[in-house]
Amino acid sequence: MKLTLKIWRQESPTDRGRLVSYDMPDAAEDMSFLELLDILNQRLIKKGERPVAFDHDCREGICGSCGFMISGVAHGPQKLTTTCQLFMRQFKDGDTIVAEPFRSRAFPVIKDLVVDRSALDKIVQAGGFISARTGSGPDGNAIPISKKNADLSMDAAACIGCGACVAACPNGSAMLFTAAKISHLGLLPQGQPERKQRALRMVTKMQELGFGACSNHGECEAVCPKGISIDFIARLNRDYMVASALETMEPVKKV
Amino acid sequence: MELNSKVPSGPIEKKWEKHRFDMKLVNPSNKRKYKVIVVGTGLAGGAAAASLGQLGYEVEAFCYQDSARRAHSIAAQGGINAAKNYQNDGDSVFRLFYDTVKGGDFRSREANVYRLAEVSNAIIDQCVALGVPFAREYSGYLANRSFGGAQVSRTFYARGQTGQQLLLGAYAALSREVALGSVKMFPRHEMLELVVIDGHAKGIVVRDMITGKISSHVGDTVILATGGYGNVFYLSTNAKGCNATAIWRAHRKGAFFANPCYTQIHPTCIPVAGEHQSKLTLMSESLRNDGRVWVPKKAGDQRKPWEIPEDERDYYLERKYPSYGNLAPRDISSRAAKQVCDEGRGVGPGGRGVYLDFSESIGRLGKGVIEARYGNLFEMYERITGEDPWKWPMRIYPAMHYTMGGLWVDYNLMSNLDGLHVLGEANFSDHGANRLGASALMQGLADGYFVIPYTIADYLTKVKPGSRPGVDHPAFKEAEREVEGRTKKLLSIGGTKTVDEFHKELGQVMWEYVGMGRNEAGLKTALQKIPQIRERFWKEVRVPGAGADLNQELEKAGRVADFLELGELLAYDALMRDESCGAHFREEHQTPDGEALRNDEKYAYVAAWEYKGEGKSPELHKEPLEFENVHLAQRSYK
Numbered sequence: 001m002k003l004t005l006k007i008w009r010q011e012s013p014t015d016r017g018r019l020v021s022y023d024m025p026d027a028a029e030d031m032s033f034l035e036l037l038d039i040l041n042q043r044l045i046k047k048g049e050r051p052v053a054f055d056h057d058c059r060e061g062i063c064g065s066c067g068f069m070i071s072g073v074a075h076g077p078q079k080l081t082t083t084c085q086l087f088m089r090q091f092k093d094g095d096t097i098v099a100e101p102f103r104s105r106a107f108p109v110i111k112d113l114v115v116d117r118s119a120l121d122k123i124v125q126a127g128g129f130i131s132a133r134t135g136s137g138p139d140g141n142a143i144p145i146s147k148k149n150a151d152l153s154m155d156a157a158a159c160i161g162c163g164a165c166v167a168a169c170p171n172g173s174a175m176l177f178t179a180a181k182i183s184h185l186g187l188l189p190q191g192q193p194e195r196k197q198r199a200l201r202m203v204t205k206m207q208e209l210g211f212g213a214c215s216n217h218g219e220c221e222a223v224c225p226k227g228i229s230i231d232f233i234a235r236l237n238r239d240y241m242v243a244s245a246l247e248t249m250e251p252v253k254k255v
Numbered sequence: 256m257e258l259n260s261k262v263p264s265g266p267i268e269k270k271w272e273k274h275r276f277d278m279k280l281v282n283p284s285n286k287r288k289y290k291v292i293v294v295g296t297g298l299a300g301g302a303a304a305a306s307l308g309q310l311g312y313e314v315e316a317f318c319y320q321d322s323a324r325r326a327h328s329i330a331a332q333g334g335i336n337a338a339k340n341y342q343n344d345g346d347s348v349f350r351l352f353y354d355t356v357k358g359g360d361f362r363s364r365e366a367n368v369y370r371l372a373e374v375s376n377a378i379i380d381q382c383v384a385l386g387v388p389f390a391r392e393y394s395g396y397l398a399n400r401s402f403g404g405a406q407v408s409r410t411f412y413a414r415g416q417t418g419q420q421l422l423l424g425a426y427a428a429l430s431r432e433v434a435l436g437s438v439k440m441f442p443r444h445e446m447l448e449l450v451v452i453d454g455h456a457k458g459i460v461v462r463d464m465i466t467g468k469i470s471s472h473v474g475d476t477v478i479l480a481t482g483g484y485g486n487v488f489y490l491s492t493n494a495k496g497c498n499a500t501a502i503w504r505a506h507r508k509g510a511f512f513a514n515p516c517y518t519q520i521h522p523t524c525i526p527v528a529g530e531h532q533s534k535l536t537l538m539s540e541s542l543r544n545d546g547r548v549w550v551p552k553k554a555g556d557q558r559k560p561w562e563i564p565e566d567e568r569d570y571y572l573e574r575k576y577p578s579y580g581n582l583a584p585r586d587i588s589s590r591a592a593k594q595v596c597d598e599g600r601g602v603g604p605g606g607r608g609v610y611l612d613f614s615e616s617i618g619r620l621g622k623g624v625i626e627a628r629y630g631n632l633f634e635m636y637e638r639i640t641g642e643d644p645w646k647w648p649m650r651i652y653p654a655m656h657y658t659m660g661g662l663w664v665d666y667n668l669m670s671n672l673d674g675l676h677v678l679g680e681a682n683f684s685d686h687g688a689n690r691l692g693a694s695a696l697m698q699g700l701a702d703g704y705f706v707i708p709y710t711i712a713d714y715l716t717k718v719k720p721g722s723r724p725g726v727d728h729p730a731f732k733e734a735e736r737e738v739e740g741r742t743k744k745l746l747s748i749g750g751t752k753t754v755d756e757f758h759k760e761l762g763q764v765m766w767e768y769v770g771m772g773r774n775e776a777g778l779k780t781a782l783q784k785i786p787q788i789r790e791r792f793w794k795e796v797r798v799p800g801a802g803a804d805l806n807q808e809l810e811k812a813g814r815v816a817d818f819l820e821l822g823e824l825l826a827y828d829a830l831m832r833d834e835s836c837g838a839h840f841r842e843e844h845q846t847p848d849g850e851a852l853r854n855d856e857k858y859a860y861v862a863a864w865e866y867k868g869e870g871k872s873p874e875l876h877k878e879p880l881e882f883e884n885v886h887l888a889q890r891s892y893k
Binding site: 063129131134136252 | 305309320321323324341385386388392396420465755797799
């Protein structure tokens with residue numbers, strides 16, 4: 001199949017950037033989108049031009065490294081799919097496809113399609129953990145967890161931290177990402193002792209980092225490659241409200 | 256050089272306990288005076304960095320990914336073994352130990368494997384405490400599934416994303432330490448050199464992948480947890496960025512490389528679709544619990560799978576291995592698939608594939624049960640192949656997956672280079688010549704959570720607190736100059752071929768001559784071809800751009816340059832090991848029914864190779880393997 005790629009090219013964080021068109025006469029249906037970019041890059045290198053920079057690693061949809069806007073949609077047109085798992089059979093011969101980096105105030109562009117998502121790590125560092133020292137846990141079966149809660153917790157824990165939710169949100173909010181972590185841990189008995197502080201710390205950090213607020217657009221859920229439900233945002237709001245009423249935020253401490 | 260494995264004396268079930276008592280401890284107030292460098296933040300590195308930070312050491316952790324959470328441990332699907340015996344089906348620490356030694360075809364170190372089995376239960380407890388949402392039964396208790404190479408059900412899992420959940424647990428623990436300041440995290444940093452001063456590993460040189468800046472980091476000890484070298488085959492189930500540069504640089508600095516030829520080909524991967532293929536995707540081995548593997552009995556049978564009646568299908572694993580059936584170990588299942596395809600009975604494009612068929616299980620258990628167990632894997636398969644596995648049986652074929660070989664380590668997980676510790680897939684120690692399913696996650700976390708925190712203390716008591724050199728030490732300056740020189744050289748060749756072209760060429764040679772079946776002539780061909788590719792690489796490669804910013808081609812070039820050296824050692828080790836064992840299958844040595852035939856008299860040893868310089872043959876050091884608890888026997892899964 002013949003395709004035209006319009007790719008965002010930006011040399012550096014300070015460069016203005018622009019869309020550049022590339023003809024791809026040799027695309028095939030069983031090629032992934034990233035494999036198409038591989039082919040383009042091989043061609044560019046041979047011609048003495050600079051290849052397109054893009055983040056990717058596992059190429060099986062689990063590491064969360066890849067991701068950009070494909071014709072305006074984070075990770076492209078196929079539901080529940082990361083960019084690396086998007087195959088060209090989703091497109092038609094003659095299509096023009098626009099690839100741009102995730103756009104958000106909290107995700108500055110590094111080069112071409114590569115953005116800096118370290119803000120997501122900072123949200124987790126603020127409180128997205130259970131402070132269980134290595135060796136301190138009781139026998140795994142000493143903490144029975146209802147199958148229903150374990151399954152729901154797993155639904156939330158499936159988040160791969162790709163940042164598509166932030167890129168899709170008109171407010172640049174990281175609520176779905178944060179809610180997924182808060183729900184994953186908050187649904188488990190092990191997560192209860194730190195539940196309130198976790199909500200206070202993570203939400204506060206999220207606001208500090210320049211992410212916007214949630215106004216229930218639902219775009220995040222629509223693009224999430226792992227199908228994380230916005231119901232988890234309701235859980236976050238509840239946890240945050242209860243925590244704000246009952247406790248004040250404390251810094252993370254060693255003991 | 257004498258290789259001292261430092262295995263403690265005494266009966267096997269008491270060794271670790273005795274050793275933990277015999278090892279010295281670091282005074283709590285002295286811990287903060289020691290700095291530990293950890294390279295790699297997967298299960299082994301992430302767990303180690305978090306645990307050492309908790310203990311009070313100053314830790315610096317490095318990964319090439321943009322976040323510690325993305326290390327390739329994340330892609331492990333099926334599960335993690337532990338000897339909990341929650342199923343009441345006869346499991347025990349000794350049985351897990353026994354299965355692992357046997358699964359490794361008697362080429363691993365007994366004492367290490369026993370310790371692995373011994374700490375396996377604590378790993379599950381720790382992961383639960385960290386909030387890993389393992390699968391549960393309706394009682395609320397932990398669920399298990401079966402895996403290849405075992406007749407008990409001892410694998411704990413979190414849907415098809417066990418590796419992800421275990422890694423996110425370790426990453427969360429690590430994130431807490433980062434917040435507390437006990438671990439300093441350096442994402443998007445790639446280790447390019449190990450610095451050894453007077454025989455002690457004292458630090459590393461890294462490249463900041465965003466700014467291109469080369470800098471040194473000093474430590475009292477260095478931990479490498481950088482994974483395996485499967486990408487030497489170009490196509491593998493590893494992430495694209497997985498590389499051997501850290502361990503290869505350490506090898507060039509004196510660390511012995513053990514058993515490089517033990518490379519595992521995973522039997523259940525999605526077959527290659529075409530020339531453009533950039534990586535291979537694994538379908539969890541857990542699928543073999545409910546899927547039946549078959550090919551048509553007749554060669555060249557072009558009928559649709561459902562048009563082939565039962566009696567014209569060959570369920571070859573069930574036929575050849577009636578007691579293990581579809582759950583035969585990975586090496587055996589992979590070779591059996593290759594064999595039926597070589598006979599012209601393979602299915603799908605190019606005839607390199609076999610069916611993995613769930614119709615019998617769906618009929619017996621219902622679609623709902625199969626969907627709950629493997630739903631995400633079915634989706635993944637459909638997304639990649641465009642075929643609906645609920646209608647068509649899946650097509651699978653073996654692919655390069657895991658490397659049992661790695662840097663040689665003693666019982667304390669320290670290499671022969673003083674102060675250099677190696678954890679997880681990067682070391683060689685626990686899986687022998689073949690790893691069993693759900694054992695990689697177990698080993699990574701065992702090393703990181705429950706072994707290194709003890710053994711590193713014993714090592715550090717021999718290092719004077721505050722004695723580590725500064726970054727201005729001449730050894731660091733020289734290492735930085737070397738790295739800069741190498742970068743410049745790669746950028747200045749200005750040839751006509753891309754890095755990927757060389758990588759693919761190397762991969763083809765490795766897969767053809769050093770893959771599932773190996774023989775003397777083929778290995779000698781590989782040993783001729785690899786140096787030729789390497790020579791052309793250094794003359795004809797084109798690495799665009801400059802060194803001073805994000806340059807992904809430059810990153811790849813450095814990694815491929817190292818693979819071009821490692822590949823040769825791998826082939827050489829395969830040639831010198833003139834026996835078959837586990838995943839290392841020398842066609843000259845097989846039983847009458849085509850199974851691996853070991854030669855215990857001559858080869859019951861670990862082959863640890865010493866680097867002797869460019870263009871020189873490596874020197875072999877042998878660590879003899881003794882089996883006092885598991886009797887050496889021909890493996891049988893019949």
